[in-house]
Amino acid sequence: MWGSNARNAHPIFFHHALRGVNNGARMWTVDPRRTGTAKFADHWLGLNVGSDIALANGVAREIVASGLQNEEFIENSTTGYEDFVAFVEPWTLERTSEVTGVPVGAIRELAHAYATAGKAQICWTLGITEHHTGVDNVQSLCNLSLLTGHVGRWGSGLVPLRGQNNVQGGGDMGALPNKLTGFQDVEDNEVRAKFEAAWDCTIPPINGWNLTQMFEAMGRGEIRAVYCIGENPVDSEADATHARAMLEGLDTLVVQDVFMTRTAELADVVFPAALGWAESDGTATNSERRVQRVRAAVPPPGQARQEVDIINDLAAAMGDDDWGQPTPEELWDELRTVSPMHGGMSWARLEAEGGIQWPCPTEDHPGSQFLHGRLWERPVQGRPAPFSCVEDRPPLDVLTDEFPLRLTTVRALDSYNTGVQTEHYSSPIRTGEALSISTVDAVALGVVDGERVNVSSRRGSITMTVEVEEHLAVGLCHTTFHFPETTDINQITSDAVDPKSGTAEFKAAAIRIDRLPVAAGQPVSVSHSA
Amino acid sequence: MPDLYFGAADEATAGERTAVAEAISGFGPVVIRESERLVHAGRSRTRERRHLLLPVLHSLQRASGWISPGGLDHACAELEVPPAEAYGVATFYHLFTHEPPTSADTVHVCDDVACRLFGSGKLIKDLRDNGHHVKASPCLGQCERGPAVLVQRTAGSDLTVTAVDGGSSTTTLAASEVAVAIDGANSTPSVTLSQAGSDQLRLLARVGVVDPSSLVDYRAHGGYEALAASLTMGPDRVIDEITAAGLSGRGGAAFPTGVKWRGVADQEGRPHHLVCNADESEPGTFKDRVVMEGDPFSVIEAMTVAGIAVGAEQGWLYIRGEYPVAAARLTHAISEAYAAGLLGADVASSGKRFEIHLRSGAGAYICGEETSLFNSIEGFRGEPRNKPPFPTTHGLFGEPTAINNVETLINVLPIVVMGGSAYAAAGTDRSPGTKLFCLSGRVVQPGTYEVEFGATLREIIDLAGGVPDGRELRAVMLGGAAGSFVGPESLDLPLTLEDTRAAGVSLGSGVIMVFDQDDDMVDSVRRIAEFFRDESCGQCVPCRVGTVRQEEVLVRLSSGSTIDEEQDLLQDLATVMKDASICGLGQTASGAVLSAIELGLLAGSKSGDGGSN
């Protein structure tokens, strides 16, 4: 488990992982904090925030230096091995330890355990991706699986845990700047031709913008109108002040959501929508690429309408009124004609089988438990997998005397993202937002558990309650981000983004803690967090 | 292993921390903080330490006089046991308390079937009147000299206090004597055997003859000859001799010991265990205590012989928590044996490893059931497991295990020394050897007696001096509370496995408890029902609720209800407990009651106080 607190963020996935542990699987956790997940592990390696690539490169070098690489797999299924070996050569155990803070022996043990295991998986979440090097971080982990052949086989592999229920499905459907439905390249002429024929329209032959690029375009005045569906950037974007200013500067903002979010409050027009999971029919795709049926259990309230209907009516209002009134199943069947990986997933099969994992090209295909099995075919089918030489690049929001503490954002078990949905139920284990700091830092700052303090970064400043946490690494702070109405963490989080993914570096901000005047900073009692 | 939550308001005291550290020394806590950036823990470290929970609970109880929330949290953090689970384990045992102590000592007074014949009710009242913190207790295994008292002390060893010479109608234990014993921290001296020194004795030959604290004296009386002989013979031959001797388990089930050992020895690929079941808790049973107090080295030697024979390197001696004197003597004997090279990595220079771990129970009859005993050692609630699988393949820690009680094991010594066929010359064809019987109740000289199989019930009672003058034998509880009542018409029954089986009764643990014409049998039978109700682990429905309903019927019988009205219900309760309970406790919980009905002991009962003193 690398950069993943699945215990909180993916509890039911973690049940499966623990079943393996109960059966004798060994678990290593790499995370700056000894999380709930890490407490189940045989070994926890507490690396410095943002030093994941350094650790991965060090592990890779140790595997090669000890001759534990899978020569056959490397020879037949990968490219760039020699360059990669030369690239990671400087990452000796000592240097890796120096950069990551992890003891030499532990790096060696991790390398040997991973390389010699019969089966091994690397699971990660936002601890890997919410960095300005997010894509590089992922590639550095992929290198390890290529070195050892722990990929493309049942029980082995790379497991990115999706943070949202249908972020995978959004990608499946083509809600990506560079892909059409079914992960088909926008810039591929044949692909575009297929879709243009099916949809009777012209598709621009260039990739679109990701979210970060869109905000940049708003800043340049190149985007003047935004139609925002089911997203709350006012609360969720890093450097929220900037995001709000961009949205306020638009000519037109249309927001379609199930709640009057803080983004919706800025809109010129709000389309109230039915809840996807309880008031609509359709599908969702989970982390294991399993497409499952979503069904309406209750009618949408008030003026809220099905999103398909809203979009159809909008199309009609824009002058294209021949979209008809397709049922969700008819829409799905249309999708199957243009997306080969969904081709075999009839509505009836999804109903009967309780979900199917793509790719599933034909009706007699059972679906796919894992990907990349082709890498074990001899000769290998398709393009061999390339090693990536990725540089260690520390977080952009650097620590200085003025901002000496590293803040990372984390998730609580009972809350979800900006709390739009989860604030509506009364959780006995909810404790509200607090800034956890180490015992050593608390003493140095002269603050006590429960004290209100001022927390500042290069972007802004907010007031928070301190929670002193024994055994937290010195210099590390963490907080959740579920209560923007009371504690707007994104006033202070880093505005750095990964240019390759557009994801913000939520995991690494530089901050300072200042005591409030005595009267204002009275300690308040803090109830337990489970 | 898990992300546990510790919510106790108060932290562990310094004394509790020390107690926990001592109990887990040699293992250390689960979590190793190698540095602020590297922590080792995990499922395997947790599993390796779970068996320390019971010793840790004993340590906490001893340190503070209760299992405090802070102390329990600290222990749970060290062992990574969830506090709710540890609380579930702690509350399973009667000797652990969960409220702050009001007094340094808790005085447990036995009010079970034997002791209540000899004034335990009055003793309880007197002790309470004198300000002691008193709890009525199930059988304390001192039936030959009741009423018996166990003094559970904070920060000190527990004490056994009894009448010096029990059984007769003239001596009893006064509350003042208990107070004197507590002040002096003295247990009552071990009993003397009326057969002591007789050359007829095989199993009890050294009891009352050797100094139980002296390995030298033990060797001077033939000790460790069997181990030497067994090492020369080798494991296979030892098992062959045990088989040839026809030795069968003395705990009640009479399973052939040779078959059991062979089954364990034949298991390959996993560690084996040898467990000595010294959780002698069957009401009316005290013979193993007499052996452990009087001849502790024989138990250690027998375990060593057995362990090496079945290929075990780890031996576990599980002794009931109410036997402080025996536990102390065994602990001493184990350390002497280690010091003399008779235990450890190289037993008697044989190249074989054998270790013995002594574990104390904490007040739970059910832990005498072999799979409950395993769970208890492993740090779980002492709930029995469903069988199959059997201990031979899935025993302690799920590994192949030979488990024998004390009496069975000490038979191994003469068998190895004299050979199986010579051993089998005593007794009957189908019940070779000798048997220990626990005589209590209305006999002149209660105590432990060793007799050759084949002696009749009458002969054995006569050995104990018979029924006192002026009394008339009305019934005998044979085999323990899990056995049955027999009447005077059974006095000529030879007490062999085959004859008792043919008569539909059981030798059980060798209990012979005699009742006379004045004893209140309804009260005694009700007390037996109460015993099973209290000692049911609560796991399965037939036993958990069935034992309660059975006791309710018996209470109704003693307050006006007639046996005719209750017969059907009692029979149905007996049927479901016998047929559908998980373990022997539930399966035998109705035996004594049904036999009492058949003998007419519950008809024409008298009301009122059961004690005749």
Place this chain on the structure above:
Amino acid sequence: MNETPVSVSTMVEFTLDDEVVKVPDGSTILDACRREGIETPTLCWAENLTPVNVCRVCVVEVEGSRVLVPSCSRAVEEGMVVATDSERVRTSRRMVYELLASSVEMDRADPEVHAWMEHYGARPERMGDRSEIATVAQPVKVQDDLYVRDYERCILCYKCVEACGDDAQHTYAIATAGRGFGAHISTEHDVSLPDSACVYCGNCIGVCPTGALAFKTEHDMREAGTWDESSQSVTTTVCPFCGVGCNLELHTQDERIVKVTSPADHSVTHGHLCIKGRFGWQHAHA
């Protein structure tokens, strides 16, 4: 090359109620009964939990066995002769129901429990007047806005402990404490649920067969007399939180969600959810 788990199962032949049948090796007697269409009552068994064989209501008679055996956990052996409806079996099953129903409030138990009690002619009242015999009657525990624990309905089937522990949640907030008839489900030192390790996944409620553990929504509606299962419908959908894709069964009454469960046979959840999936639905009615 694509190694996937393949279980090669051989078949075992045995006699079940006078019929010779074959089942895959490793099947329990209960598995075999279900395959052969022999209905068998269970209380402590559930397909998503490890069998604990404590309720003893599924016992059957196996030739050569001194006592009855629990069909839920006893594996079929070659040549075994099993009777599921003998007089001994019927007596023990009836008695188990009588013992339970005389000490526990069973009115909210699954309907099939009542059907079986009728089938076996269980008459719990013959154990004596409720006011004069031991029962587990006690006040209901309402300690937060999500759960209700009503232990006078607890038959001590251990399912909640298993779901809280190694079989699913691994939180271990509850365990069996005490002994004998006094054995009960408890947190450490019986602290209230909000003060315990509980993380409110609700998996204990999901497996409770007698209504001892209930959602507060259900409890409140029952108290108000508005709970009406006959007018409820169940819709299966996918949880809106995180990317694991847990299936939710939304129980709705009068166009409102009243409780959430998950299908025990689904490969993602095996019937188990987290606090968000179990209780996070309330925004649908915000």
